[in-house]
Amino acid sequence: MQFGIFSVGDITADPTTGREPTENERIKAILTIAKKVEEVGLDVFALGEHHNPPFVPSSPTTMLGYIAAKTEKLILSTATTLITTNDPVKIAEDYAMLQHVSDGRVDITLGRGNTGPVYPWFGQDIRQGIPLAIEHYSLLHRLFREDVVNWSGKFRTPLQGFTATPRPLDGVPPFVWHGSIRSPEIAEQAAYYGDGYFANNIFWPKEHYMKLIGYYRQRFEQYGHGTADQAIVGLGGQVFMRKNAQAARDEFRPYFDNAPVYGHGPSMDEFTEQTPLTVGSPQQVIDRYAAMRDHFGDYQRQLFLMDHAGLPLKTVLEQLDLLGEEVVPVLRKELAKNRPATVPDAPTHASLVAAANQIKEDARRNGADAPHSTSAAADLLDSVQTGSVTR
Amino acid sequence: MTERSIAVISAGLSKPSTTRMLADRLGDAVASHLAEGGDEVTVEVIELRDLAHDITNNLLTGFPSVALEKALQTVHTADGVVAVTPIFAASYNGLFKSFFDIMEPDSLTAMPVLTAATGGTARHSLAIDYAMRPLFAYLHANVASTGVFASTDDWGSDEDGVKPLPERIGRAAGEFAALVATSTRSKELRDPWALPAGFRPMGPSGLE
Numbered sequence: 217m218q219f220g221i222f223s224v225g226d227i228t229a230d231p232t233t234g235r236e237p238t239e240n241e242r243i244k245a246i247l248t249i250a251k252k253v254e255e256v257g258l259d260v261f262a263l264g265e266h267h268n269p270p271f272v273p274s275s276p277t278t279m280l281g282y283i284a285a286k287t288e289k290l291i292l293s294t295a296t297t298l299i300t301t302n303d304p305v306k307i308a309e310d311y312a313m314l315q316h317v318s319d320g321r322v323d324i325t326l327g328r329g330n331t332g333p334v335y336p337w338f339g340q341d342i343r344q345g346i347p348l349a350i351e352h353y354s355l356l357h358r359l360f361r362e363d364v365v366n367w368s369g370k371f372r373t374p375l376q377g378f379t380a381t382p383r384p385l386d387g388v389p390p391f392v393w394h395g396s397i398r399s400p401e402i403a404e405q406a407a408y409y410g411d412g413y414f415a416n417n418i419f420w421p422k423e424h425y426m427k428l429i430g431y432y433r434q435r436f437e438q439y440g441h442g443t444a445d446q447a448i449v450g451l452g453g454q455v456f457m458r459k460n461a462q463a464a465r466d467e468f469r470p471y472f473d474n475a476p477v478y479g480h481g482p483s484m485d486e487f488t489e490q491t492p493l494t495v496g497s498p499q500q501v502i503d504r505y506a507a508m509r510d511h512f513g514d515y516q517r518q519l520f521l522m523d524h525a526g527l528p529l530k531t532v533l534e535q536l537d538l539l540g541e542e543v544v545p546v547l548r549k550e551l552a553k554n555r556p557a558t559v560p561d562a563p564t565h566a567s568l569v570a571a572a573n574q575i576k577e578d579a580r581r582n583g584a585d586a587p588h589s590t591s592a593a594a595d596l597l598d599s600v601q602t603g604s605v606t607r
Numbered sequence: 608m609t610e611r612s613i614a615v616i617s618a619g620l621s622k623p624s625t626t627r628m629l630a631d632r633l634g635d636a637v638a639s640h641l642a643e644g645g646d647e648v649t650v651e652v653i654e655l656r657d658l659a660h661d662i663t664n665n666l667l668t669g670f671p672s673v674a675l676e677k678a679l680q681t682v683h684t685a686d687g688v689v690a691v692t693p694i695f696a697a698s699y700n701g702l703f704k705s706f707f708d709i710m711e712p713d714s715l716t717a718m719p720v721l722t723a724a725t726g727g728t729a730r731h732s733l734a735i736d737y738a739m740r741p742l743f744a745y746l747h748a749n750v751a752s753t754g755v756f757a758s759t760d761d762w763g764s765d766e767d768g769v770k771p772l773p774e775r776i777g778r779a780a781g782e783f784a785a786l787v788a789t790s791t792r793s794k795e796l797r798d799p800w801a802l803p804a805g806f807r808p809m810g811p812s813g814l815e
Binding site: 351354369370371400401404407408409420421424427431478480481482486 | 660663670672800808809811
């Protein structure tokens with residue numbers, strides 16, 4: 217089970233002081249937060265990608281490359297990488313490069329982006345969001361797996377004899393999660409490829425995600441990647457803690473009340489009841505998140521949003537201390553209890569390489585030639601991607 | 608015997624409101640028309656006042672509360688909708704419009720709709736036809752030709768002696784019930800969690 221932090225990188229004035237960080241201060245704060253995530257013993261740092269104020273991370277791999285150099289074990293991910301408005305060729309290049317730079321500590325969470333005006337800035341149209349996500353990913357999937365790609369589609373100029381460089385580290389592409397808040401099409405896509413499914417459930421009631429995740433699990437099984445409980449699920453979360461629960465509520469309330477997205481809307485009490493937001497003591501956070509699997513099944517990755525709505529860096533770092541010292545160690549134990557041995561961990565570069573080697577080894581032992589045809593190779597890599605071969 | 612469900616939406620702001628009174632009268636009249644035809648009818652009233660905060664929150668956050676989600680589902684899955692609003696500043700009130708603003712765009716496609724409104728004087732009565740009817744036309748609903756407008760006079764001694772309110776309610780309910788009785792819409796609803804026809808999760812533009 218992996219625990220981590222995801223940041224959308226918003227620049228928001230601190231509502232208690234009115235002070236807004238500069239772009240430089242916010243960028244440096246994000247980098248400091250990422251390093252802290254490793255220090256406090258968490259596993260993943262994921263960064264959003266945005267191309268409109270008040271969000272600052274337009275170039276995630278630049279920031280993740282820096283973080284890679286400053287950390288040793290931290291897995292670098294995204295929340296999300298825009299599969300609609302980015303050129304899949306550039307995604308293939310950027311993230312393969314990040315794999316090499318970070319020695320494989322990379323995975324990708326793909327998302328469509330829900331800000332209409334961003335699409336035309338990149339020559340696209342939000343009304344084509346789903347077809348873009350489907351076509352772009354089908355190309356990205358091939359660019360990661362085939363050394364020479366001939367391709368044509370609807371949304372991008374054709375490719376003839378194209379090789380994306382560098383090739384993925386050890387010939388194994390970064391694991392891909394598909395993020396979605398409401399579209400069954402994306403759950404279907406994740407299931408089809410045997411990829412992970414990240415449900416950013418921080419805004420909606422859980423019933424909504426129980427349906428989407430249940431659907432993804434069922435389709436994952438139908439596509440032959442493993443049983444439904446072996447599908448790879450990630451969840452978002454949002455917490456604010458102090459030792460004293462009332463102190464946490466008092467301190468967080470002005471940030472909640474003025475937050476982008478939900479500020480000036482539902483009350484903090486309503487929102488904490490309806491969504492995973494938990495404001496209170498570390499024990500309350502533990503109780504809430506230990507119960508997530510009762511609704512969604514045993515899952516692989518839990519990310520928390522901690523650094524938004526104008527919270528000062530000092531406060532965010534204190535929150536990460538609480539998370540790393542008091543919450544996550546207990547959650548690791550709680551979530552390991554009664555977890556079936558057949559439920560896999562989230563794939564990592566090491567596990568994917570091991571699975572690929574196992575396939576080669578099996579093939580050699582059986583005296584069979586390694587598969588040569590493109591489709592057989594793609595099938596092989598699909599099974600490597602989910603680690604299903606080793607289960 | 609066919610089971611029919613009718614969603615009655617009332618956008619009255621006071622409690623009690625004449626809008627809710629008219630809504631209840633229409634609901635009863637529709638139910639008895641359908642019952643005469645042999646249908647088993649359930650009428651569910653959605654009082655938007657009770658959901659006003661949730662509706663505003665949905666406008667701001669993009670997601671409905673559990674209670675609002677339930678109301679939206681009641682409307683979407685109904686066999687017919689009776690929509691009643693007070694007329695404010697020459698149109699439906701903001702609460703009424705906001706409720707339809709947060710609905711999924713295809714929620715009311717082919718839905719039989721009975722429009723009705725309340726106001727101080729009969730001089731507002733055309734708002735049903737120049738404001739409410741275009742809204743439901745945009746939503747691809749199937750609006751009954753007769754709408755019902757009730758002014759303050761209609762509830763008292765100065766009511767229209769030639770076409771009193773009960774008669775207008777009866778006529779509108781009859782027309783609407785006929786649309787409901789022949790509608791097959793609720794049997795053909797697409798599961799919102801189902802994939803669109805022809806969807807493929809791979810290949811160029813998902814159509815390969």
